Amino acid sequence: MTRIETLAVHAGGEPDADTGAVSPPIHLATTFRHGPAGERRAGYEYQRESNPTQDRLETALAALEGGESALAFGSGMAAMAAALESLPNGSHVLIPSDCYTGLRVLGAEFLPERGITTTAVDMGDLAAVRAALRPETRMIWTETPSNPRLCVADIAALAGIAHGHGALLACDNTFATPVLQRPMALGADLVMHSTTKYFGGHSDVMGGALVFARRDGFHDAVFHRRHVTGGILAPFSAWLILRGCRSLPARMAWHCRNARVLAQFLAAHPAVAAVHYPGLATHPGHEVAARQMSDFGGMLSLRVKGGRAAALRVAGALKLAINATSLGGPETLVEHRASIEGANALSPDDLLRVSVGLEAAEDLLADFAQALDAARA
Numbered sequence: 123m124t125r126i127e128t129l130a131v132h133a134g135g136e137p138d139a140d141t142g143a144v145s146p147p148i149h150l151a152t153t154f155r156h157g158p159a160g161e162r163r164a165g166y167e168y169q170r171e172s173n174p175t176q177d178r179l180e181t182a183l184a185a186l187e188g189g190e191s192a193l194a195f196g197s198g199m200a201a202m203a204a205a206l207e208s209l210p211n212g213s214h215v216l217i218p219s220d221c222y223t224g225l226r227v228l229g230a231e232f233l234p235e236r237g238i239t240t241t242a243v244d245m246g247d248l249a250a251v252r253a254a255l256r257p258e259t260r261m262i263w264t265e266t267p268s269n270p271r272l273c274v275a276d277i278a279a280l281a282g283i284a285h286g287h288g289a290l291l292a293c294d295n296t297f298a299t300p301v302l303q304r305p306m307a308l309g310a311d312l313v314m315h316s317t318t319k320y321f322g323g324h325s326d327v328m329g330g331a332l333v334f335a336r337r338d339g340f341h342d343a344v345f346h347r348r349h350v351t352g353g354i355l356a357p358f359s360a361w362l363i364l365r366g367c368r369s370l371p372a373r374m375a376w377h378c379r380n381a382r383v384l385a386q387f388l389a390a391h392p393a394v395a396a397v398h399y400p401g402l403a404t405h406p407g408h409e410v411a412a413r414q415m416s417d418f419g420g421m422l423s424l425r426v427k428g429g430r431a432a433a434l435r436v437a438g439a440l441k442l443a444i445n446a447t448s449l450g451g452p453e454t455l456v457e458h459r460a461s462i463e464g465a466n467a468l469s470p471d472d473l474l475r476v477s478v479g480l481e482a483a484e485d486l487l488a489d490f491a492q493a494l495d496a497a498r499a
């Protein structure tokens with residue numbers, strides 16, 4: 123197999139056939155000339171169905187994840203919703219008890235309207251996963267590492283459980299990216315991304331994606347849903363995310379390096395109650411993460427001694443790291459998740475989530491050191 127760094131640079135990147143342009147053109151056309159009876163000239167008809175810029179991105183995403191096909195969407199949530207809403211009416215889905223809040227809301231408010239029910243389960247507890255299966259369970263949805271507690275799930279074991287039950291395994295691979303973790307090689311049938319995050323990589327583009335192990339009936343159902351309900355990605359966004367692919371492995375290496383250094387620093391700090399980072403040997407999912415990931419990622423969360431007030435003081439005292447939601451950009455972002463999740467927040471009050479950026483590690487350590495000290499004073 124071509125190595126991931128090489129795939130990231132070249133997949134979907136053939137020079138333009140008409141001009142030789144090495145950077146691919148952005149096709150903004152919403153409609154494509156066809157014959158009098160709708161005969162297509164180069165396979166395209168209307169942008170909501172498909173377009174050449176999006177095709178390049180989808181080719182790259184499928185190659186990076188080792189899937190047969192990929193579909194790009196206007197956001198991670200659009201991708202997630204399209205996958206789950208394409209399951210047959212009456213389906214039951216297991217979702218992780220720690221996961222991106224949007225999945226929880228989708229399961230509580232929207233999927234039941236489609237006749238789809240969800241049960242939250244600790245994906246790290248395989249006995250609990252088996253016990254939560256119902257005859258109508260059609261999918262296990264995992265997110266590893268998870269948002270915001272960085273819980274780790276054993277993808278190969280979950281694939282075994284799902285397939286033994288005649289269900290699919292889907293994996294939200296947003297935190298790890300295919301550079302660090304390739305769920306399909308471990309048995310997953312579907313991989314989902316918020317490409318808003320590391321793929322885009324610069325906090326300036328919104329997108330989502332689904333990668334399918336097989337181009338089968340489920341793929342076709344999701345494609346049809348996207349075409350008709352219109353959750354597509356704009357060509358300029360597709361182009362930006364494709365550009366992000368090129369530097370993804372290099373950026374991930376730096377994110378991982380900085381996160382490891384910061385996690386070790388925070389774990390030893392007297393004002394910190396706990397650090398959730400799968401790269402720490404003390405993390406309950408460390409062994410599984412070491413087995414299924416090539417490195418541990420750029421995300422961590424910390425629990426501040428003194429509860430909510432102390433956590434907010436630390437967040438407020440940071441000077442370099444920015445208080446903002448989202449993740450995967452060059453700048454370090456810190457977020458008090460419970461505040462962002464609102465009324466039904468599940469995140470602990472003392473938890474700060476950190477998207478560790480690409481700054482110099484020494485500067486990040488100095489910033490967190492001064493903020494933790496200022497919050498204690």
Ligand code: PLP
Nearest residue numbers: 197198199222269296316318329
């Ligand atoms: N999945 C994970 C793990 C996320 O962190 C997010 C957003 O933060 C999403 C999905 C949703 O993606 P988007 O914001 O692009 O809709």
